[in-house]
Amino acid sequence: MTVVIHTEQLTKSYGRHRGVIDLDLEVQAGEIFGYLGPNGAGKTTTIRLLLDLIRPTKGRAFVFGIQADVEPVLVHRRTGYLPGEFTLYDRLTGGETIAYFANLRGRVDLSYQRSLVERLDLDPSRRYREYSKGNKQKVALVVAFQHRPGLLVLDEPTAGLDPLVQQEFFKLMVEAKAEDRTVFLSSHLIDEVERSCDRVAIIREGRIVQVDRVEALRDLSIHQVELRFAGPAPAATFEAIPGVSQLVSEDHALRMRVSGPIAPVLRAAAALDPVDFTSREPTLEEVFLTKYGKEATDAR
């Protein structure tokens, strides 16, 4: 597969403040890549480095094989960007704002542009300063999508959007993927990433701590297991099994968290003739909480 984003030890420091440290990332063409992390982890810094809005202290970033800080214009030509924080021109209407950025890019398909305005339910005749937060977000979404870029870099894209428009936005992302275009989706909303992404990288305190498929992240982690017995629950049997933790015994029920292979627990349970067995696959949020602690999900 073609690599669309590639970073080598990408580092940005702001004096005494940490930015991002030694990031090694690869994003393949045609995938929706989630970039997940708590607030202040370094998500926006990474994006701004990819787009040459800021320059790295060390390392390199390549987008479409082009070094971002060497040929940024070539990168921008093939990229659509929705910033996490922005403001646009108060005196222009939403439509004029969209048209202005289309003019700066050139060669924008006007019918597609118009369809985006319709699908996101944006009234383009109002001045930008009169828009609500969600409508401002829609203007920026149209600006990011309107030229059908090969790479969409979206920083907290659903902020302020109502559920109907969010649904339309996710459809737009799926369409982009179907056209073999790539989406780099930065978010602190785990369900947003879980719902839409193929792979996810987790960044914490400026470092990538995990990159994997969304399903794999769930698989390699833990299972929440509940066993019910006809008599008293034999907790001691399970305590000794490697990977079992948070064992709670209540009357005839046992609840436990199992990290790694679940087979030893199944074998032990089968020998004790349980009356009921439930094993629930964890959500990505639970994985996140388990691996990185509750403070890492402060945005929730």
Added chain:
Amino acid sequence: MLARFLPRPHRTLPHLSPSHGATRQPAAWPPRAASSIFTKGLRDGRRAYLLAGLGLGLLVLFYGVSIATNYPTAASRREAVDSLMAVPAIGAMTGVPINAQTLGGFLSWRVTNLMPLVFGVWSVIALSSTLAGEIRAGSYEVLGAMPISRRRIALEKVAAHLASLAAAAAILAALVWLTGVICARLPGDDIALADSLAQILGVALTGLVGGAIAFALAPFIGRAVAAGIGASALFAAFLLDAYRSVVPGLSGVSRVSWFTWLADERPLAGSRDVGSLGLVAGLVVLLLAVGVIAFERRDPGSTIPLPSVSLPGRRFMLGGPGREAFLETRPAALAWGVAIGIYAWLVALSSPGFVAQFGANAEAARLMDQFFPGIEWRTAGGMLQFLFFSLGAPFMALAGATLVSLLASCERERRLDLLLSSSVPRARWLIASGLGVYWSLAALTILVATAAALGAAASGDDSLQPFLGACVGGLYAIGLVGVGLAVFGLGLPGLAGSATAILAVGFVVFDLLGSSLGLPPDLLALSLTRHLGQPMAGVYDWPGMLLAAAVAIGGLLVGAWGLRRRDLST
């Protein structure tokens, strides 16, 4: 997850939908928009260049008509020039007259020589904020991701300002030429269009240097500080050139002033110095290039931290909103303080020279005795009162107007929504924030007062009176800012700064015109400037000072009352 079970959106834009009401025509798509950063900049600046070009042009026309009417002969013009130049301290402000017996020479001496300050202030504001302002606002996040290089973004922004400046200069030059057509009375009064264009080109270029300084510094130190330095450099360069003929000690230093370099470039007076014009143009290009390269190479918004003034504690009512307002307005206040302080310092430093000139001219000395009855004007304080205070105090009030505008902008930018959603009551917020603005003005005043005192001390005179006099100017400014705060609180945040500025300028104009027109003293007494005494010379008008303080406090209270009662604007 719930969203999955909600119906798909089928909404369409009313005005794009063919089924929408028959009375309303569908809007054209795409809407018209600027095709480049340059054209957008030009469009955004059209009000400024029309206003500057027409405003300054009409001023020239007014002066032209006045010269043609009041000085119809070469002798009468020479006499007018001689009488003004009899007091070089005043005449120096507009430079040495060249061929002032001609209409073009007179205009270039009395009118266009001051215009670089207008072009300069405009350029400082425009060029310091054109990129740094976009970065601060957050729109650069989107603009910077367009397939346009940083260099091109910067160059287009600069080009847009240069084009706006050129448009204003062209309008102004056309009106200068028209003045020649309408007002020529004597041989040599005709003004060639080429001379008019060349004169205004020099004027615009002279002002542009201040803006170019701000543009070059903004990527390193941020918009506000760069604007302050650019404006200070502009005024310092102007004053150094203006006073070099009066203060011998300044003649060496004034060589660094680009105003001095261009002293002989007066095409309207038939004097050309194309080499110096080229030198100034080269300086502008160099400074702009520094700004473009710095913007290209540095991280946007990453500035070098400068040492800041430590803050008084909560006991000075500077906790919470007051502290925030102080921090928000402090850079602008300090920049204004430096610029006005340089003015005060130069006047105070030059006071022995001025006193000697007045003393050497019996008529001038008699006029001064008449103007300052019973007051010793032969001191630094006296000269500051005569040559600084009448302009310095209104300038301090104008500075206050920009500070009120900054505070009031929090409502337009929706920060006020958040601020007032905290536990701070509205009235308390406005009072604390207003006090924060007053503290900024106090910092400005201390800078000006210290500069005046240092200048007076350097000239071997008493420094206390100049210091206290400048403080009275600050009190006047605080009073007018109180009116702006009241306007803000009552629901007109967009006019808060303008209200203060209109009063600052209005009182000066009313005072001058009223005296000329012979208005009754009771009517003239409405001007607050008439109630400040002559504080730099040690004469205080206590009721007037109390009135200024009362307006400051009253403005705060009225503003607090208004903000409590009204809706926030959308």
